Amino acid sequence: MRIGLVVDSACDLPPSFIEANNIVILPITLHLGSRDQIDERDVEQTRRFYAENWDGHGDAGTSAFSTDQIKSLFLSKLVIDFDFVFCLTIASSRSPMFDNAVKASFAILNDYKPHRAEAGIAGPFALRVIDCQNLFAAQGVLAAEAVRMIKSGENPVKIRERIEYLVQNLHGYMLPQDLFYLRARAQKKGDRSLGWVGAMLGTALDIKPLIKGHRNTTGPVAKLRHFDDGARRVFEYAASRVRRGLLAPTLVVSFGGDLERLHALPGFEELQRVCGDCGVELIESMLSMTGGINVGPGALTLAFADEPHDLPF
The missing domain is CATH 3.40.50.10170 (Rossmann fold)
Structure with a gap:
């Protein structure tokens, strides 16, 4: 067939x-x-x-x-x-x-x-x-x-x-760069979860919301200080789940821009090594233009299939 x-x-x-x-x-x-x-x-x-x-x-x-x-x-x-x-x-x-x-x-x-x-x-x-x-x-x-x-x-x-x-066991994470952009897109779709004050304060303090997608629901699950450090923490967390054993032997990472910027993020090289050691295929991709329009340039997304779990931050 x-x-x-x-x-x-x-x-x-x-x-x-x-x-x-x-x-x-x-x-x-x-x-x-x-x-x-x-x-x-x-x-x-x-x-x-x-x-x-x-x-x-x-x-x-x-x-x-x-x-x-x-x-x-x-x-x-x-x-x-x-x-x-x-x-x-x-x-x-x-x-x-x-x-x-x-x-x-x-x-x-x-x-x-x-x-x-x-x-x-x-x-x-x-x-x-x-x-x-x-x-x-x-x-x-x-x-x-x-x-x-x-x-x-x-x-x-x-x-x-x-x-x-x-x-039912798919966990997707997204770390945006531009909160004002994310707020403008959300409001255009009728989503008021990220208000102007929150966007302004988040930008001033360089705080990024970590957004999770799971079973048709998306929303912030953590606040991370500085994009690069936030990416490092997400990569370290993903590596810890890979070591415990995923439900499917694949982890996908995408970035809203040139992949050289992704490769330079702290923690990405270690995530690559852990995936290789554990027999998990790490697939990297540019974030689609569709994704870029919806969450802004420079956004990081990462996903894997795993049992229910709590974030360590």
């Missing part, structure tokens, strides 16, 4: 990983002032995006692919290239992508037969849309596990059960 994997462009994985594993990108449309741009996880496009330092204080935005656009992508390509497709989407609490994909799936399953017959392909087609209930690097953890299981020859039922189990 030919099993395919689709992720939306908010999923943080490097283009080399996406290409090597034949992952299909479900694009997200970016609204940058007077122009629109499609986020397809192109590395050079993403580099230029961060280098331009767009005026992001509330002006930029994103739009999920519509039901009709998703249906068109599947019927024109995916129902021919694959027999079963897993579609992993960004958290349904943060985007309509999951709902759009579910609606599209009904039409796809009703209409796929003539397309496969015309291409001379026998047999049925099936798909499963899964809400990752998380963001950015956390989506990458699920995609990497799906790839691992597809390569090992597992059947769709076991893959689905495994991914749905990991969804």
Whole structure:
């Protein structure tokens, strides 16, 4: 059986990983002032995006692919290239992508037969849309596990059960750089959790909120002083969880800008070493343009699958 994997462009994985594993990108449309741009996880496009330092204080935005656009992508390509497709989407609490994909799936399953017959392909087609209930690097953890299981020859039922189990045990963390930017984006979406006073004081004192995503809920779980020191503490914490043993052998880190800046952050080299020693694949990626618009340039995200646990700070 030919099993395919689709992720939306908010999923943080490097283009080399996406290409090597034949992952299909479900694009997200970016609204940058007077122009629109499609986020397809192109590395050079993403580099230029961060280098331009767009005026992001509330002006930029994103739009999920519509039901009709998703249906068109599947019927024109995916129902021919694959027999079963897993579609992993960004958290349904943060985007309509999951709902759009579910609606599209009904039409796809009703209409796929003539397309496969015309291409001379026998047999049925099936798909499963899964809400990752998380963001950015956390989506990458699920995609990497799906790839691992597809390569090992597992059947769709076991893959689905495994991914749905990991969804409930997925821990994503994000450390922003610019609190005023984060506040402007949150307010545009109706989220008042980071007020003007909090943003002003946090910036003046160089205090960054550590934000956690888990089971379709996102919110601050700690306050860390100075971005670089905060990153070090997050990396040290992640390394301690790796040593204890994760539920999936992958940890994903993404950064809103050039990865040389990520490599220079204190604690990252030690996290790499610990992952290597423990047989955990550390995947690093630029934060998607979609992610950059929503949380600001220079943001750090990190994710892994693990049992419930408390932060040490």
